[in-house]
Amino acid sequence: MLGLSLREISAALKQGQVSPKELCQKCLSLIKETRFLNAYITVAEKKALQQAEESEKRYEKGQSLGILDGIPIAVKDNFSTAGIETTCASNMLKGYIPPYNATVVQKLLDQGAILLGKTNLDEFAMGSGSTDSIFGPVRNPWSYSKQYREKRKQNHHRADEDSNWLITGGSSGGSAAAVSAFTCFAALGSDTGGSTRNPAALCGLVGLKPTYGLVSRYGLIPLVNSMDVPGILTRCVDDAAIVLDTLAGHDPKDSTTIQDSVGPFILPILKDVSKLCIGIPKEYNAPGLSSEMQTLWYKAADLFESKGAKVVEVSLPHTSYSIICYQILCPAEVASNMARFDGLEYGHRCNVNVSTEAMYAATRREGFNDVVRGRILSGNFFLLKENYDDYFVKAQKVRRLIANDFMKVFNSGVDFLLTPTTLSDAMPYLEFIKEDNRTRSSQDDIFTQSVNMAGLPAVNIPMALSSQGLPVGLQLIGRAFSDQQLLTVAKWFEAQVQFPVIQFQELMDNCQAFFQHEKMASVSLK
Numbered sequence: 001m002l003g004l005s006l007r008e009i010s011a012a013l014k015q016g017q018v019s020p021k022e023l024c025q026k027c028l029s030l031i032k033e034t035r036f037l038n039a040y041i042t043v044a045e046k047k048a049l050q051q052a053e054e055s056e057k058r059y060e061k062g063q064s065l066g067i068l069d070g071i072p073i074a075v076k077d078n079f080s081t082a083g084i085e086t087t088c089a090s091n092m093l094k095g096y097i098p099p100y101n102a103t104v105v106q107k108l109l110d111q112g113a114i115l116l117g118k119t120n121l122d123e124f125a126m127g128s129g130s131t132d133s134i135f136g137p138v139r140n141p142w143s144y145s146k147q148y149r150e151k152r153k154q155n156h157h158r159a160d161e162d163s164n165w166l167i168t169g170g171s172s173g174g175s176a177a178a179v180s181a182f183t184c185f186a187a188l189g190s191d192t193g194g195s196t197r198n199p200a201a202l203c204g205l206v207g208l209k210p211t212y213g214l215v216s217r218y219g220l221i222p223l224v225n226s227m228d229v230p231g232i233l234t235r236c237v238d239d240a241a242i243v244l245d246t247l248a249g250h251d252p253k254d255s256t257t258i259q260d261s262v263g264p265f266i267l268p269i270l271k272d273v274s275k276l277c278i279g280i281p282k283e284y285n286a287p288g289l290s291s292e293m294q295t296l297w298y299k300a301a302d303l304f305e306s307k308g309a310k311v312v313e314v315s316l317p318h319t320s321y322s323i324i325c326y327q328i329l330c331p332a333e334v335a336s337n338m339a340r341f342d343g344l345e346y347g348h349r350c351n352v353n354v355s356t357e358a359m360y361a362a363t364r365r366e367g368f369n370d371v372v373r374g375r376i377l378s379g380n381f382f383l384l385k386e387n388y389d390d391y392f393v394k395a396q397k398v399r400r401l402i403a404n405d406f407m408k409v410f411n412s413g414v415d416f417l418l419t420p421t422t423l424s425d426a427m428p429y430l431e432f433i434k435e436d437n438r439t440r441s442s443q444d445d446i447f448t449q450s451v452n453m454a455g456l457p458a459v460n461i462p463m464a465l466s467s468q469g470l471p472v473g474l475q476l477i478g479r480a481f482s483d484q485q486l487l488t489v490a491k492w493f494e495a496q497v498q499f500p501v502i503q504f505q506e507l508m509d510n511c512q513a514f515f516q517h518e519k520m521a522s523v524s525l526k
Contacts, residue, residue, distance in 0.1 A: 002026060002182040003501075006239045009185060010067045013059060020059065020070030024052035024114055027072040031116065031183045037139045039177035041077045043117040044084050048072065051114045058112065067242055069112030074178045074187040077118035078125050079105055079230075080219040084115070088221055089133035090123045092341050092348045092367030102219020103251050104188060104230045111246050116184055119174030122437075123369050125190055125223045126334070128198055128444035129432050130173025132371050138173040140166035140203055140426050141181040145502050147469025166426040166470070169199035169444070172231060176203040179233050180502065186243050189231040192223045193326055193441070194421075194448025196231025197460040201421035201473030204462045204501060206490070208232040208240045209448075211481050212455035213258045215244070216251035224333040227452040235501060237461065237491040241265045244483065258481070265484050270492040274308030279414035283319040286446055290424040292466055297420050300463060300474050303496060304418070314414060316405040321398050322450040323442045328382050328395040334372070335379025341367060371437045403454040410479040416489055417477040420447050421460045425470035447475060457483045459490050462499035471499070 001009070001018060012018050028045055055070035064070075075081060078088045080098035087093045101109065109115065122132040131137040142148055143165040168176050172189025176199035179187050189196040191209040200207020208231060215230045222228055230247065234240045245265040251257045280301055285294065305311045343349035343363030350362040364373070382391040409417070422444060432440065451458045457480070460473040476493070478486035 002030065005236055006067060006071060006185055006234075006242050009071055010069075013070045014064065020052040020055035020114065021049065023070065024048050024072055024116075027116055027183055030181070034141070034181050034183060037141060037177050037181055038120055038136050039138055039174045039181065039183065040074070040117045041087060041089065041120050041133075041135050041174070042085050044115060047084065048114050048116050051109075055112050055114065065110070065112035067111075068108065068246060070114065071112075071186075072114045072116045072184045073108060074116050074119050074175060074184040075105055076121055076172050076175050076187070076189045078121060078190055078221045079188060080221065081105055081115065081118065084118060086118065086221070087134075088124045089121050089135055090367065090369070090372070091134055094134070094348065096347055098219075100219065103216035103253060104247050105219065107246050108243075119172075119178050119187060121174055122171035122371075124221070124338075124372055125171040125192060125195060126371050126375060127170045127437055128194070128441045129167045130170035130199065131167060131429065131433060132369060132437060134369070137429060138168045138177050140168045141177055141502065142166060142203065142426060142470055145469060147465060151467075151469045164428040164430045167202070167429055167432050169202040169422070169426070171195040172233065173199045175233050176200055176205055176207070179203075179205055179235060185234075186239055187233045189233055190220055190223070191229050191231035191452065192227045193330070193452050194445040196233060197421050197448050197458060197473075197475060198444055200233055200460040201462075202426040202471065204471030204473075204499065205460070206234050206237050206240045206462070206494075207460040207473075208244065208487070209451065209458045210244060210248065210483055211457040212452075213256050214262065214457075214481065214483060215247045216254040216257050218251055218253040222333075222337045224330050225337070226329075226333065229452070237459070237487055237494050238267060240459070241267050241484075241487045244487070248483075263484075265487065267484070267488050267491050270488050272308065273304060273489070273492060276304070276309040276416070276489065277414050278304050278309050278311045279314035279409055279417045280311060281316045281319065281417055281419060282313050283316050284419045284447055286423075288423045288443060288446075289420060293420050293422070293424055293472060296464055296472055297418070297474060300493070300497075301418060303493075307496075312414065314409045314412070314417070316402075316409065316450070318398065318401045318405050319450055322402055322453055323446060325395045325398045325402065325453065326445075326449050327438070327442065328391050329399065331375040331379030332382045332392050333379070334375045335383060338368070338372065338376050343367075374438070399453050402450050406450075406454045406456060406477075406479075415478075416486065419475045419477065421473045421475040422447065425466040425468060425472055451477055456480055457486050459486060461490050461493050461497075462501075463497050465500060
């Protein structure tokens with residue numbers, strides 16, 4: 001039941017095969033059983049059950065609100081949720097309860113979706129592994145898949161050894177783990193440089209980054225206002241389209257949203273791709289790209305070509321400057337956004353009373369981790385009067401060149417770009433944390449970040465399992481506001497590759513085995 005698509009579970013609810021309350025209870029129970037994944041920061045059990053009861057009454061009266069009515073979802077903990085703690089995984093906001101819902105959250109609730117809780121992330125979404133949270137790192141459910149465990153045995157690791165589990169990617173790793181572990185049917189993430197697509201690729205999910213301006217950012221606690229986009233994580237492309245159909249459209253509270261009417265995002269079945277032109281950016285053969293990832297990328301290109309699509313090599317010449325550009329623009333906007341957390345109006349406040357300046361400094365030292373403080377310091381340096389033209393202004397000019405690269409390619413007749421999403425499959429935690437946050441982010445967002453610079457839509461589609469038995473995903477990029485066409489092609493690709501998702505019972509068996517092992521270990525330590 002928990003492995004069904006949105007359409008399938010909606011049909012089951014309408015036919016009375018399961019009630020909204022029963023479905024909600026199943027998900028809540030599974031969240032408890034898989035709590036060692038650390039996917040959730042807050043589980044809103046009481047509110048979720050109340051919403052489920054309301055949904056149940058609507059179904060009894062034949063007054064369902066739509067396809068999402070009664071379906072459990074989760075939301076990354078940097079979206080404001082009325083009456084539910086919103087922390088951004090930071091001491092600065094621990095205990096903060098917003099008085100309002102983010103627009104995307106409200107739209108989901110208006111359609112009857114059940115909000116199970118808030119998911120874990122890198123503090124203030126600054127990271128690419130979901131390992132820099134005050135609540136601890138998120139574990140990838142694929143760490144417990146049968147395929148991966150068997151590969152570990154072959155490499156002479158103990159089957160129950162858990163000292164080096166896999167990261168989820170970030171910063172929306174909690175949302176990715178929640179969906180991948182079947183605790184919810186869809187989840188919201190945020191995507192500033194790849195933070196939805198990156199964990200989707202490592203967790204075997206569809207991860208959609210919509211066109212900038214298609215979905216409201218109101219109520220999303222900002223990282224980089226000019227690049228932030230609410231993202232969608234699901235187990236299939238159709239589900240992503242259903243959620244996007246609910247979220248997309250103008251919001252008077254967000255002046256950057258599109259004024260024109262959009263949707264409906266109903267995906268036709270694409271049978272003929274012979275009229276498509278797929279571009280392969282040569283600059284994406286980047287240092288660090290695993291040979292296995294490169295092979296699967298070329299295999300996917302061959303698949304398109306074998307079905308009649310035109311596949312051409314293209315050039316995005318300023319790609320190599322994207323990460324450097326981002327590492328200037330991101331801290332600059334972070335410095336501006338984080339200035340609001342001063343200990344006066346909301347959030348953490350220290351007990352230093354020597355002076356206002358001392359209170360500011362102590363509050364921010366206690367409230368932010370090293371990563372956030374480092375970006376604030378860098379951003380303020382780039383924004384100094386004597387540095388502004390040399391850093392911030394030049395970075396903005398490079399950003400325009402990056403956007404122009406994409407525009408030229410799409411104007412040349414290319415419909416979509418096909419690229420890797422990540423350099424490789426999921427990395428073991430102990431290996432991942434050897435590098436600092438800044439270095440990790442620059443490496444892991446290399447294929448995704450420039451899309452945010454240009455404001456384009458992109459989606460990760462799971463393609464295959466690596467030699468380690470772990471998910472590998474590829475990215476499709478489209479021109480601005482081609483989201484429906486992008487998802488239509490993604491759905492075709494998904495049908496061709498038939499990615500093997502973790503079977504629910506298999507996941508549960510392995511999770512239960514680990515949980516029992518962990519309990520026994522804790523008993524022996526006592």
